[in-house]
Amino acid sequence: MKDAPEKTPPLDSPGIIRLQPKLSRAERGVKFFFLLCAVSALGSMFLIMIFLFMEAGGLFFSGDEGAGVGLKEFFLSLDWYPTYPDPSFGSLALVLGSLSVTLVSILLATPFGIGLAIYLSSVAGPRVREWLKPAVELLASIPSVILGFVGMVAVAPFMQNVLNLPTGLNVLNASLFLAIMATPTIASLGDDALSAVSQAVTDGSYALGATRWETISRVILPASLSGLSTAVILGLGRALGETIVVLMVAGGAAQAPHSLFDPVRPLTSTLAAEMGETAIGSRHYHALFALGAVLFVLTLAFNLLAFYLARRWREKS
Amino acid sequence: MVEDSVIISARNVDFYYGDFQALKNINIDILRDEVTAMIGPSGCGKSTFLKLLNRMNDFVPGARLSGEIFIGGESIYAPEADPVVIRRRVGMVFQRPNPFAKSIYDNICYGPRLVGVKKPKELDELTEKALRAAALWEEVKDKLGKSALELSGGQQQRVCIARALALEPDILLMDEPTSALDPIATAKVEEWIKDSGLSIVIVTHNMQQAARISDKTAYFFLGELIEFGPTKELFTRPKEVKTENYITGRFG
Ligand SMILES: Nc1ncnc2c1ncn2[C@@H]1O[C@H](COP(=O)(O)OP(=O)(O)OP(=O)(O)O)[C@@H](O)[C@H]1O
Ligand SMILES: [Mg+2]
Numbered sequence: 001m002k003d004a005p006e007k008t009p010p011l012d013s014p015g016i017i018r019l020q021p022k023l024s025r026a027e028r029g030v031k032f033f034f035l036l037c038a039v040s041a042l043g044s045m046f047l048i049m050i051f052l053f054m055e056a057g058g059l060f061f062s063g064d065e066g067a068g069v070g071l072k073e074f075f076l077s078l079d080w081y082p083t084y085p086d087p088s089f090g091s092l093a094l095v096l097g098s099l100s101v102t103l104v105s106i107l108l109a110t111p112f113g114i115g116l117a118i119y120l121s122s123v124a125g126p127r128v129r130e131w132l133k134p135a136v137e138l139l140a141s142i143p144s145v146i147l148g149f150v151g152m153v154a155v156a157p158f159m160q161n162v163l164n165l166p167t168g169l170n171v172l173n174a175s176l177f178l179a180i181m182a183t184p185t186i187a188s189l190g191d192d193a194l195s196a197v198s199q200a201v202t203d204g205s206y207a208l209g210a211t212r213w214e215t216i217s218r219v220i221l222p223a224s225l226s227g228l229s230t231a232v233i234l235g236l237g238r239a240l241g242e243t244i245v246v247l248m249v250a251g252g253a254a255q256a257p258h259s260l261f262d263p264v265r266p267l268t269s270t271l272a273a274e275m276g277e278t279a280i281g282s283r284h285y286h287a288l289f290a291l292g293a294v295l296f297v298l299t300l301a302f303n304l305l306a307f308y309l310a311r312r313w314r315e316k317s
Numbered sequence: 318m319v320e321d322s323v324i325i326s327a328r329n330v331d332f333y334y335g336d337f338q339a340l341k342n343i344n345i346d347i348l349r350d351e352v353t354a355m356i357g358p359s360g361c362g363k364s365t366f367l368k369l370l371n372r373m374n375d376f377v378p379g380a381r382l383s384g385e386i387f388i389g390g391e392s393i394y395a396p397e398a399d400p401v402v403i404r405r406r407v408g409m410v411f412q413r414p415n416p417f418a419k420s421i422y423d424n425i426c427y428g429p430r431l432v433g434v435k436k437p438k439e440l441d442e443l444t445e446k447a448l449r450a451a452a453l454w455e456e457v458k459d460k461l462g463k464s465a466l467e468l469s470g471g472q473q474q475r476v477c478i479a480r481a482l483a484l485e486p487d488i489l490l491m492d493e494p495t496s497a498l499d500p501i502a503t504a505k506v507e508e509w510i511k512d513s514g515l516s517i518v519i520v521t522h523n524m525q526q527a528a529r530i531s532d533k534t535a536y537f538f539l540g541e542l543i544e545f546g547p548t549k550e551l552f553t554r555p556k557e558v559k560t561e562n563y564i565t566g567r568f569g
Contacts, residue, residue: 125378126378198415200411200413200415201415201417201418203373203376203411203415204411204415204416204417204477204480205417205427206373206376206404207371207373207404207408207409207411207481208404208405208408208427208428208431208480208481208484209401209402209404209405209428209431209432209484210401210427210431211401214431218427219417222418222419223417223418
């Protein structure tokens with residue numbers, strides 16, 4: 001066995017022919033075209049990323065407006081006063097704003113989404129499922145500006161009156177609408193995960209005298225746990241990146257929320273609201289890019305987590 | 318009395334999937350503690366009949382039945398019959414091993430836990446008993462915590478047998494239990510069937526297997542029960558021409 005490598009001739013030695021499909025001129029052209037598409041898509045993403053981080057970096061180096069902002073101030077300060085004569089660029093309140101609406105929305109959307117997924121995959125008959133699943137997915141296609149509008153003109157005044165609040169534009173209101181947006185994602189992906197549990201295995205459970213609910217809770221749910229967590233995390237990513245709804249109904253106050261009824265200013269709405277009003281190259285401009293970079297890293301982290309869980313799930317089954 | 322030894326009996330059973338009649342006027346008496354083999358060409362209704370015995374066809378949309386099936390003297394399709402209770406008394410092993418994605422131990426305890434067995438000691442004992450009965454104990458006793466999915470196909474199938482046995486069923490239904498197994502694993506499962514002493518109804522495509530392990534054999538053809546009798550007689554002196562054609566390979 002030891003001398004086996006010596007018997008294998010090197011792959012590029014004379015007499016070795018590399019086998020590959022023979023492509024016509026046209027096929028080679030097509031191949032080149034698709035390669036170009038792939039490269040340009042990846043390349044432009046990469047360039048955007050570089051641009052984002054370079055512009056973000058500008059915040060931390062000294063420039064026309066004096067010394068750069070310290071990393072400590074940017075990450076740990078709650079004060080976001082970019083337009084004051086003595087401005088401060090703390091991102092923490094905005095990050096907390098984003099995380100608070102995201103987490104609350106996920107707490108609201110997860111039970112609904114998973115419940116709907118269970119209903120679709122294991123309870124509803126084929127006929128109900130046939131129209132309900134597309135209907136749920138269609139819910140995801142409602143333009144978010146419409147949801148934001150409803151939140152603004154209907155839910156906010158209602159909340160304000162009923163709960164006697166200073167403003168109905170707050171964490172809870174924003175989370176509600178983010179939850180509405182995340183639910184279809186969770187339900188649809190969750191249904192895929194639950195449906196992937198094979199009929200053979202559920203039959204095995206029924207044949208041992210399990211009821212439907214026992215089968216769902218003891219076999220189907222445990223077997224699809226990582227698929228379900230992937231669904232939830234992707235729903236979370238959707239809520240985190242959503243801009244219009246939070247711009248319209250989160251209230252816009254850059255402060256750390258202390259209750260569900262405090263208004264907040266998430267990263268996305270800050271970017272959308274302020275980018276148009278800053279001078280290119282100004283400190284404020286760089287600070288917004290830095291916020292963008294933070295958002296990008298958070299989103300990436302969630303997606304990597306989802307990716308990791310999905311892979312573990314596939315390995316297990 | 319002869320009547321006492323009958324454990325399953327079907328009376329004038331017609332079964333339909335929607336408009337398609339899959340079983341035609343089946344009448345059969347299956348005896349306690351015997352191994353009964355069901356043979357016949359693909360699509361003749363063997364699995365359908367087997368699944369009627371533990372009401373697994375309840376899940377098929379549009380399934381309809383007429384006639385009666387008695388198990389231990391009770392009509393299992395009577396309005397007051399509870400399919401969950403029936404399935405505990407009539408265990409089933411499927412064509413492909415289908416263990417749960419849980420440890421070997423949790424697979425075996427699945428059924429007992431459903432009926433409320435909680436004490437660890439009781440569960441331990443019952444696991445050992447079921448695994449011994451399925452001739453798997455020696456191979457897995459040191460790794461009961463390991464996922465059942467990490468076992469070989471033959472071991473998985475015996476986990477499924479043990480899982481069914483843990484409920485101490487009166488009857489075990491097996492639908493081509495060895496068709497996904499290699500010859501060695503098949504031999505182990507066959508050996509187990511012969512020695513189990515249980516009432517077993519087994520569907521098989523392998524006529525040698527039917528001959529090796531069963532006391533009685535039933536030959537199905539196009540939804541009808543053509544012939545049913547002692548295995549030896551059926552294979553050496555079949556009464557029906559259709560049976561003879563099938564077992565001698567002149568079928569079709
Ligand atoms: N769920 C179903 N819906 C409609 N028809 C079905 C269904 N299951 C089985 N059938 C039909 O009923 C007939 C009997 O099927 P069954 O599965 O009982 O055959 P079988 O004897 O077990 O065959 P095999 O040896 O291939 O497993 C076949 O014609 C089949 O097409
Ligand atoms: Mg079959």
